[in-house]
Amino acid sequence: METVAEYGYSYLLLPPHLLLRDLAADLVTVQQITGRIAGERLPWYRVTGGLAALMAKTLCNLQQPRLARDWWITAQHAADASRDLDLGLWIRGEQLVHGLYEGRPTAILRRKADRAVGTGPDVAYRGLLHVRTVRAQLLALDGAGDEAAAELRECEEIFRQLPASVTGEVRSVAGWAEDRLRYTEAWVHAHTGDRDRLDAAVERAREVLPGDDPRVRVQLDLLRAAGHVRAGDTTEGVRHAHAVYEAQPDEHRTVMVTSLARQVADAVPPQSRHEPLVAGYRELLASGSSERRAIT
Structure with a gap:
């Protein structure tokens, strides 16, 4: 599992197109080893599940959801075969996040x-928390603010x-530190219009995150910008989003970053969508999408 653990760190730092090559090579190696083993395979199923999930996530970041689908299936089958309930729930949570x-x-x-929560264990698992935070985000997106708030309390x-070994690991995608909880909180408040709680959640998440994080800090800034636009501050929200997204290197403009950037534009009320500031921001998003298509 050392290889999977190492990828948990590099996933957060490396551009997806660089990560893809190494993941592909290691997955081939692991599948060859697993095919030759005559004895206990459970540990290798865990390795396959973890690597396949990271491959699926990387392909999603490269705007290749159709290719990612097969790897999600491989990851889930391997996790189920390994009998690792936490890994299985974590993979389901990751797939839900990318679907979102x-x-x-x-x-x-x-x-x-x-379904994942209903059939999951009653004990506290990282994977269970992951699924429930996504459910809180989905409820907020659907306008069910009270239900989303209740789900946040459960989270x-x-x-x-x-354990502290999980909540204290902020530099790996395999950990579940406080920044992820505050990110969920920020998402919920960005969609329910509570600007003060949104700002507090974003600031706390930024305090926890490493200073060299290349993507999540940008995602938090875009979440805050979208929340401010929804709360009526269109000018400052769009201006902030424009500055943040423009400064983001193209190799780190993943699907998640770009999706949040578009949420800012979508939150602008109809009567303001033809203002020069908003039009300029939409042009930036359109040019960024063209560059991504050229690269991928």
């Missing part, structure tokens, strides 16, 4: 989240029960 940012129907994603309780 890819704009898949929230009704379908909520059913999947409900806080699960988080308090997790």
